[in-house]
Amino acid sequence: MEQFASNFGLLLQFPVVNLKIVIDGVMIGALFALSAYGLALVWGVMNVKNLAQGDFVIAGGYVCWWLSQKGLPALLGVPIAFLVMAGIGWVVYKVVICRVIDRDLFTTLLATFGLAIIMAQMLNLMFGSDTQSVDLGYETLYFMDGFIDVPIAKLLGVLMAAALAIGVVLFMKYSRMGQAIRATAQDVRAARVLGINTDKVYAFTFSLNAAICGAAGAIIVMVWVIQPFYGITHSVRAFVIVTAAGLGNLPGVIAAGLGIGALEQYGAHIFGIGYQQAIAVLLLLLVLVFRLLQQRRVRQSLQ
Amino acid sequence: MAKRAVFYLALIVFMLAAPFVFPVFKTQLATVWLMIIVALTWDMTGGQMGYNSLGNITFYGTGMYVAAVVTIALVYDVGEYTGSSGGGIYEFTDGQYFAGMFLGMLVAGLFCSLIAIVIGYITFGLRGPYFAIGTLGVAIAAGELVSNWEWVGGGQGIALPVYPGDLEDGKVLFYFLFAGTGVVLFLFLKWLYTTRFGAAINAIRDDEEKAEAMGIHTLQYKLATWAMAAFFVGIAGAISAFQLIHFEPLESAYQTINLGIFMVVCALLGGKGTLWGPVVGAILFHVFKEVTWNYLLGWQWVALGALIVATVVYFEGGVVGWLMERKPHWFNLPAKADEATGEDQP
Numbered sequence: 040m041e042q043f044a045s046n047f048g049l050l051l052q053f054p055v056v057n058l059k060i061v062i063d064g065v066m067i068g069a070l071f072a073l074s075a076y077g078l079a080l081v082w083g084v085m086n087v088k089n090l091a092q093g094d095f096v097i098a099g100g101y102v103c104w105w106l107s108q109k110g111l112p113a114l115l116g117v118p119i120a121f122l123v124m125a126g127i128g129w130v131v132y133k134v135v136i137c138r139v140i141d142r143d144l145f146t147t148l149l150a151t152f153g154l155a156i157i158m159a160q161m162l163n164l165m166f167g168s169d170t171q172s173v174d175l176g177y178e179t180l181y182f183m184d185g186f187i188d189v190p191i192a193k194l195l196g197v198l199m200a201a202a203l204a205i206g207v208v209l210f211m212k213y214s215r216m217g218q219a220i221r222a223t224a225q226d227v228r229a230a231r232v233l234g235i236n237t238d239k240v241y242a243f244t245f246s247l248n249a250a251i252c253g254a255a256g257a258i259i260v261m262v263w264v265i266q267p268f269y270g271i272t273h274s275v276r277a278f279v280i281v282t283a284a285g286l287g288n289l290p291g292v293i294a295a296g297l298g299i300g301a302l303e304q305y306g307a308h309i310f311g312i313g314y315q316q317a318i319a320v321l322l323l324l325l326v327l328v329f330r331l332l333q334q335r336r337v338r339q340s341l342q
Numbered sequence: 343m344a345k346r347a348v349f350y351l352a353l354i355v356f357m358l359a360a361p362f363v364f365p366v367f368k369t370q371l372a373t374v375w376l377m378i379i380v381a382l383t384w385d386m387t388g389g390q391m392g393y394n395s396l397g398n399i400t401f402y403g404t405g406m407y408v409a410a411v412v413t414i415a416l417v418y419d420v421g422e423y424t425g426s427s428g429g430g431i432y433e434f435t436d437g438q439y440f441a442g443m444f445l446g447m448l449v450a451g452l453f454c455s456l457i458a459i460v461i462g463y464i465t466f467g468l469r470g471p472y473f474a475i476g477t478l479g480v481a482i483a484a485g486e487l488v489s490n491w492e493w494v495g496g497g498q499g500i501a502l503p504v505y506p507g508d509l510e511d512g513k514v515l516f517y518f519l520f521a522g523t524g525v526v527l528f529l530f531l532k533w534l535y536t537t538r539f540g541a542a543i544n545a546i547r548d549d550e551e552k553a554e555a556m557g558i559h560t561l562q563y564k565l566a567t568w569a570m571a572a573f574f575v576g577i578a579g580a581i582s583a584f585q586l587i588h589f590e591p592l593e594s595a596y597q598t599i600n601l602g603i604f605m606v607v608c609a610l611l612g613g614k615g616t617l618w619g620p621v622v623g624a625i626l627f628h629v630f631k632e633v634t635w636n637y638l639l640g641w642q643w644v645a646l647g648a649l650i651v652a653t654v655v656y657f658e659g660g661v662v663g664w665l666m667e668r669k670p671h672w673f674n675l676p677a678k679a680d681e682a683t684g685e686d687q688p
Contacts (some may be wrong), residue, residue, distance in 0.1 A: 087548075088471050097589065138655050144471040145394040146654050149606065153650030160643035271599075278475060317486030320479045324464075327476045331467040 068300020093273030099253025128249025368670025392547030397477025405579025413442030450540030454576030499590025
């Protein structure tokens, strides 16, 4: 208890520490926002709540890590992970997701949970259970008398995440497929009547989601660490972000992603790194309860 | 009627004789009963009431810890006991051991009911998948918090005294504790699903708004059902604590992705919303799990994940549901028992 208090006191004593924590959190939060955007996409378009989201992220990370072990430049791993995971996402859709899409939501939840177990274990069998990361070998920038350190690799990661997000948004807005996806999200039946092959749209949406996750994972392996069983924490974070932000609300997803990143860093600073997963989960519960109270207010006003 | 009596009699004889006929598998058979208990209790909310919880494992872990703390607190100071982490010498007499065990089981059950009411008060406002995710969150958070709580041993867990006397006799005792709890639970549910209460929770599953409009206080029914489920899971956890002797928070007590998911798969595999489904599912699942664990080492989790996916995707009604549909006459015996409870298939 005293340790928590003294950690907290440190924040008040040295305001610059706050700035460091926020910068760290925002840089990692940008990557959370990316996989959360993918989740919001499949959730909004197909009404599938994908619990294997985090495992797509980790799988993408391993693609990038494996390539860099083979001597390829790590930055090339990002587009390759994007493509590889798009393929895996398409297979997963054809084998499992397309059969549960019309069923009740708990079925999709459990089916994707089963997928998450399979993927985590396959990665464990293929690459071992050690934590892995890729060192890009860039320098670190220092500000404010060395109090704040910003590795260039992390900065690059944020920039790539932003570029990918902008690319996806533009694609959704201007391409034919993006328009078809948005039409399907609005009204499946009307989309079908107008000649959109919704099964194709679903398959494309799911593999796009997997691809976004894969790219996010490839960036995470360069700025952080991955391990076969870290997937579930990433899934929980994606759920926290989407539940907090709501569907189809991209600025909300980005803001919530950055916020979660910063809050987790604060929690790790005050309570210690052992509580990191507990903090992610408690945030989810807080968000759910908050949403519940909000709904209750709406219900009352209807009465 | 006579056929049914013979069927039940055969089951009872098998249940009583099993640990003596298969002495090597005593612990395995006890685990089957544990799976039956958790699958049946999961089905109370998941199958009968339509609230798919992924967090029932919270009660299992809490039951373990409560039983351990009660047993230790009867004789020693808990903080000192866990703080020594095996260094100190702590003796328990036979009387203290059994008093701790039975009091621990009772307190664990009651405490878990209380926890269920508190958690349920918050989470039962959530519907559908949000309830599942919310309760999963509760289970993960509970495990993380307990593993950071030094008073109960932190990440090291707690070591309980070993069964006094012959260890093989101990295994038989644990088998009959699980079996007894399982039988009591089964008979209780068989009765409960025929009552007004059973009809009310089925109404909540079928249409909660209409049920409320009919004058059912849905929140009270939901809390009561979950509290009853938690009571039995807590007792099962308490027995497990004594059976395992040493347990730690994340892998054995709050084992979210092991037992926490297994219970759901058992109920779905057997057929949710039926009385016999979870029982059949638990037995099949345990056999499948042990076979893959023995012959597919390394790939067992992949096989298990594939089983989960296959069950939910291709086999929605479960074994009992499928049999009822295909061969109602051939399946007359247990199917009749289900029809007697007056419930319909979801």
